[in-house]
Amino acid sequence: MKVLEKQARTVDEAVQLALEELGVSRDEVEVEVIDEGNKGILSFLSKPTKVKVTVKPKPEEVAVGFLNGLLHFIDKNAKVKCLPEDEILKLEIESEDAGILIGKRGSTLDALQYLTSLVVNKNCEEFVRIVLDAENYREKREDTLEHLALKIADKVKETKKSIMLEPMYPNERRIIHTTLQKDRKIVTKSVGKEPYRRVIISLK
Known part of the structure; x- marks a missing residue:
């Protein structure tokens, strides 16, 4: 984290001097006025304004730093790579034992993704979507x-009976709905309460 203290006649001048030296824009920093200064009656009695300018860490820096610290307690050899995409901050965990970090049906991975999103977006003005992956x-x-959805849809058409799937996370249910939304003979809906909410696949 880059921190710089500057003095000038006014707060704005002191901040501008810091921005130029740091090579960043105003919205990339936090400013703390250490001393508002004093113009004084005579020039030799005047006291300059003093500010502390701190460069805000970028979302990817916050995410990688948080994950590395957390993973240290789970897998000391795990590494995190940042792969920024349009409107998405994608993070990839590299580990020789990724199964532990993924968990049953991705439960551990989803928990890590959720925590990372909370930390990254705590002080962000605009929401940053986090996608965490491994292997x-x-x-x-x-x-x-997708294959499961198509297979179950075929079975529903054959038996003419609705089928309820196992409980799934919201993003997984979304995949089932999206996969079958163009099937004119099939309708899907989610029922129940989290974390036991399920998808029912039925004939129209």
Whole structure:
């Protein structure tokens, strides 16, 4: 974290001097007025204004720093890579034992993602969407759910009976709904309360 103290006749002048030296814009820093100064009656009695300018850490720096600290207690050899995408901050965990970090049906991974999102967005003016992955689990899980949705839909058409799936996280239920939304013979809906909310696949 870069911190710089500057003196000048006014707060604005002192802040501007700090911004120029740090090479950042005003919205990238936090300003603390240490001493408001005193213009004085005579020039030799005047006292300059003093400010402390701190560069705000970027969301990716906060995310990686938080995860590295947390993972130290779970897997000391795990590493976090930042892969920024449009409107998404994607983080990849590299570990020789990724299964522990993923957990059953991604439960541990989702918990880590949730905590990281809370920490990153605590002081952000605009919401930053966090996507945490390990061993390409997200894509593999999405493929699995898409195949499951199509398979169950075929069974519903064959038996003409509705089928209720196991409890799923909201993002997983969304995959089921999206996969089957164009099927003219099938309708899906979510029932129950979290964390036991399920998807029911039925004939229209």
